[in-house]
Amino acid sequence: MLIKLLKKLNAWLHLWLGLASGIVVVVLGITGCILVFEQEIKSLSSPWLFAEKPAGGAILSPSKIYQSVKTQLPGKEVHSLWYHGENRSAAVTINADSTVYVNPYTAEVIALVHHEDFFEFIDDGHRRLWLPDKIGKQVIGWSTFIFFILLITGLILWWPKKWNKAGKDQSFKIKWKARFKRLNYDLHNVLGFYSLLFVLIMAVTGLIMSFSWFNKSVYWLTGGTGNPRKQTTEVFNAAPGTMLKSVDLVWLKVRNTIALYNKDQIIVSFPDEPDEAIYACTDMINGYWRDLYFNPSTLQLTKSAGKPLAQLAFADQVRKLNYSLHVGAFAGLPSKIVFFFASLICASLPITGFYIWWGKKKKKPRRKNIPIPLKA
Numbered sequence: 001m002l003i004k005l006l007k008k009l010n011a012w013l014h015l016w017l018g019l020a021s022g023i024v025v026v027v028l029g030i031t032g033c034i035l036v037f038e039q040e041i042k043s044l045s046s047p048w049l050f051a052e053k054p055a056g057g058a059i060l061s062p063s064k065i066y067q068s069v070k071t072q073l074p075g076k077e078v079h080s081l082w083y084h085g086e087n088r089s090a091a092v093t094i095n096a097d098s099t100v101y102v103n104p105y106t107a108e109v110i111a112l113v114h115h116e117d118f119f120e121f122i123d124d125g126h127r128r129l130w131l132p133d134k135i136g137k138q139v140i141g142w143s144t145f146i147f148f149i150l151l152i153t154g155l156i157l158w159w160p161k162k163w164n165k166a167g168k169d170q171s172f173k174i175k176w177k178a179r180f181k182r183l184n185y186d187l188h189n190v191l192g193f194y195s196l197l198f199v200l201i202m203a204v205t206g207l208i209m210s211f212s213w214f215n216k217s218v219y220w221l222t223g224g225t226g227n228p229r230k231q232t233t234e235v236f237n238a239a240p241g242t243m244l245k246s247v248d249l250v251w252l253k254v255r256n257t258i259a260l261y262n263k264d265q266i267i268v269s270f271p272d273e274p275d276e277a278i279y280a281c282t283d284m285i286n287g288y289w290r291d292l293y294f295n296p297s298t299l300q301l302t303k304s305a306g307k308p309l310a311q312l313a314f315a316d317q318v319r320k321l322n323y324s325l326h327v328g329a330f331a332g333l334p335s336k337i338v339f340f341f342a343s344l345i346c347a348s349l350p351i352t353g354f355y356i357w358w359g360k361k362k363k364k365p366r367r368k369n370i371p372i373p374l375k376a
Contacts, residue, residue: 007156014153015357017146022350024129024143029347031126032202036328036340038119048111051089051103059083059104062251062268063244065090068107069100076100078270080279085264141210148203151196158193181359188352191345198328198342205326208319215319224315236275236295243271243296247278250294254280258292260308261285277302283309286332287324 043049062081069078069092077095084090089110092100101111128136160167171193174186207214251268259266259282267281274296283290288309293302309317324330328339 010153010156014150014157017150017153018350018353019357021143021146021150022354024139025147025350026347027125027129028140028144028147029343029345029349031122032343033340033347034122035119035126036336036343042119046113048101048113049084049089050087051105051110053087054105057105059264060107061248062270063248065092065102065104065107066244066247066270069094069102069109072109073100073112080267080269082267083264085262137210141207144203144206144210148200148207151200151203154192155196158189184352184355184359188349188356192349195342195345198339199346201325202339202343202346205322208322209326219315219319222315222318223313224319236277236297243274246294246296246299249299250278250280253294253299254282254292259283271296287327287329288321 065081066078070076073094079093079095082091082093083104088104089101090104092102094100097115098112099115100109101113102109124130127140129139130136131139158171160171170189172190174190175182178186204218208218209215247268247270251266254266254268255263261283262285263282265282265284267279267284269279271278276296277293278296278299280292280294281289282292290308291306293305294300295302306320309320312320321330328335328342
């Protein structure tokens with residue numbers, strides 16, 4: 001009796017939570033599909049991302065690119081520089097709503113690209129549902145939490161009553177030749193099971209990014225101690241007017257002695273104040289990156305500088321790989337393809353689920369066979 005009651009409660013939760021979050025989950029799934037291949041699509045559609053290396057050419061230092069951009073775009077404040085590697089342009093962030101793409105071999109400005117492009121629009125929908133920031137993030141966060149519960153209740157509903165051939169066929173196989181109603185049920189039930197692991201990863205990593213309490217809980221469960229987002233605050237004393245020279249030295253240091261791979265793909269910042277740490281980013285691969293902070297006077301790494309992934313504790317590794325796991329970039333193109341289809345299935349589940357509910361709602365009750373009395 002208790003088991004029957006729990007099953008009914010589980011089915012009730014799955015239905016009404018699904019109806020409550022369905023539209024948001026569809027949006028998350030579709031936008032997620034597009035964002036998985038954002039960089040690949042941009043590489044095909046954005047010629048300004050490339051800059052052919054001249055014979056005997058060498059990548060220019062940050063200071064030369066900084067000074068060239070300031071000359072070509074007077075009045076603009078240059079904040080950071082992202083080297084994308086050989087035969088790729090460098091991206092310069094300025095105090096505007098655009099990114100400047102520069103030839104890293106000649107320091108010539110190639111293009112000035114507005115931030116609000118197609119992918120910015122899609123990302124805005126994925127992160128905040130095109131709503132104001134405070135409202136949209138809460139809607140996305142709690143819808144993701146509801147979806148996480150739906151995955152658990154869905155697994156319980158999917159679980160075969162009997163592990164015989166008929167039960168396994170119903171849970172693991174799609175009857176492609178069946179009538180649409182049965183096919184729709186299989187697409188919801190079977191595809192939901194096969195995508196479960198990947199969609200769970202998306203949901204959990206999304207919750208880590210949405211809620212600090214969830215982030216801290218996962219950090220604690222994986223063996224971490226303290227605040228996972230806490231950064232050491234340090235104050236420095238650097239001589240005014242030495243910023244560009246210091247940034248050049250940091251860039252060379254990262255490139256020659258610190259970077260473990262992709263040594264030509266580095267981000268460096270141009271601090272606004274002498275007592276501000278010089279930021280650099282390296283080891284960017286498959287959605288992972290390593291943040292570095294340098295004392296501007298000694299050019300030594302600060303206490304808050306990021307260690308290589310292999311040297312981090314397990315809890316910190318999990319936290320550092322969160323974004324990579326969320327977008328499916330952790331194994332390169334193969335994992336991106338898997339996550340693309342998982343995200344597509346994720347978008348389909350509320351639709352197929354709604355049709356299952358609607359079909360049951362509209363189902364006509366069977367007429368009872370009432371015996372007709374014989375005439376006397």
